[in-house]
Amino acid sequence: MIQLTVISGKGGTGKTTLTAAFASLAENAVIADCDVDAADMHLILEPGILKKEDYFGLEVSRIDPELCIGCGKCREFCRYGAVNENFEVDPYRCEGCAVCTIVCSEGAVYMGKRVSGQVFYSETRFGPMAHARLGIGEEASGKLVSAVRSNAKKLAEQYHKGLIIIDGPPGTGCSAIAAITGADLVLVIVEPTVSGIHDLKRVLELAAHFMIPTLVCINKYDINKENTRLIEKFCTEAGIPVLGRLPYNDIATKAMLHKQTVIEYADNNDYANENEFANQVRIIWASIEEILADVQDKQDGPEPLKMKNL
Amino acid sequence: MKIVIASGKGGTGKTTVSLNLALALSDVQLFDCDVEEPNCNLFLGFDLEKVEDVVxxxxxxxxxxxxxxxxxxxxxxxxxxxxxxxxxxxxxxxxxxxxxxxxxxxxxxxxxxxxxLGVIEKAKGESYPEFYRGLLNIGETMTSAVIKRLKKYIDDRKIAILDAPPGTACPVIASVEGMSYCVLVTESTPFGLHDLRLAVDVVRTIKIPFGVIINRYGLGDSRVEEYCNAEGIPVLLKIPNDRKIAELYSQGIPFVREMPEWREKFLGVSEAIKLQLAVKEELTI
Missing domain, CATH: 3.30.70.20 (Alpha-Beta Plaits)
Structure with a gap:
């Protein structure tokens, strides 16, 4: 099974728009929306939920006021400032470390489960999808990303799919790390702005840190052609393939308003500009598929043969 | 007054609003709390010096x-x-x-x-605005720890503007917590509206007064405005979907510098915030 993660560093560069388009072009894929704290993929793919489970994040500490003698040990040892003067725990500050439970001499502190969100197994018009909703202000979004990825694997096994396409979160922190570790290929969607370039360099460093092969695609290349050239030069020097450039086009917004991928929108509307954009996306996806086939050959030679025999 | 600029969805214009607001006001401290991908200084070009290691x-x-x-x-x-x-x-x-x-x-x-885990940096010498940022080391996951350290440099006598990270998870809470006002930046697209609702849930949960700035106004449809009206959320400013603004952004230029008529509009935003806070105070008294 091959896993492709789409990330960007900077938000709003077109990750979800392009991942949804790729999902509509891939024929043997499971989709995983791993941007768990601002998940948008479902707005386009409109998944029908097959199964829903509560997701338990890190536990949260609770103090029993009946047993508490107010000795202050928990407050003293908590490094996150989660216990207030009245010996109540602020659930947004508590990181669930449980140090308070071991320093309390009265056994007044216990760890309680908390539902930090929900995970969903779904079906879409392009195949199975794993996604989630993180509760408001919850910790451990990285853990939830891992849960979505493991659900996507289950779906892939169940539906005999050979590819998981992961829509990743912005940034380089815990959710981004959880979305790329163990992936076979990372695709970075970048826009040619100073912020886009800065953030691209940080995510390329992150992918290199975890030793994952990386590809780059430039979106809205024509808002700053000079910066586009800079990105291409930088990537070439770093040995990172740039798969293509997509122009600025409000097809992304129009398609989104119609709950369609850009491919569907272009197919349903006969505008030259839109069709050209969709074709560019098709070309980019074709080159990704070629690279993915290479990755699969290298990794587990016998498996594709077995699949072909089926 | 401590104003945090947040959004839910990434790429809606948090940094743009933070910078332009900071440049329009005086006696301001600007904090880049998007420590995974701090971008403010790309537009300011200050020489930075390390003030502390976050450990x-x-x-x-x-x-x-x-x-x-x-x-x-x-x-x-x-x-x-x-x-x-x-x-x-x-x-x-x-x-x-x-x-x-x-x-x-x-x-x-x-x-x-x-x-x-990372560092806290500040603009060298006397800078305008006074600028601090956090930077998380590559491969590290303790984003909130860096944000919490960074916020210790807030000077209560000045106006603090914080550029928050995207999303609704713990790094956003770490940024928004304890601030006097939250500006939510959104765009009028289905993704923008969906993530705005999530962000509104966050600020309502932690009980901070807030308002909305609609960026790339004219793109998409009118559902964000309708939502704000229905919920009684003040719309503080609309920034049009203007190619010139996008191009200035791509070059790293805060647009109030090239389009001075916007300085007034950002001043207006701060006045509207002050008014909203004053009314709220009166109501609580």
Missing amino acids: CPVPVINQEKCSICRQCSDFCRYNALAALPGRILFFPSLCHGCGGCTVLCPENAIREVQRP
């Missing part, structure tokens, strides 16, 4: 004293310690620095050292 206390195990009782590895909620038959293994990047293992160890075999 996390992590255990060092004295293998000679360790009796491999497994209490520490059984306790650690982050799976940062694992017991092998012959020794305890430590995975630094998983450790949250809670100190539990040190407290528990019956052999006193654990001491703590400070592991760097």
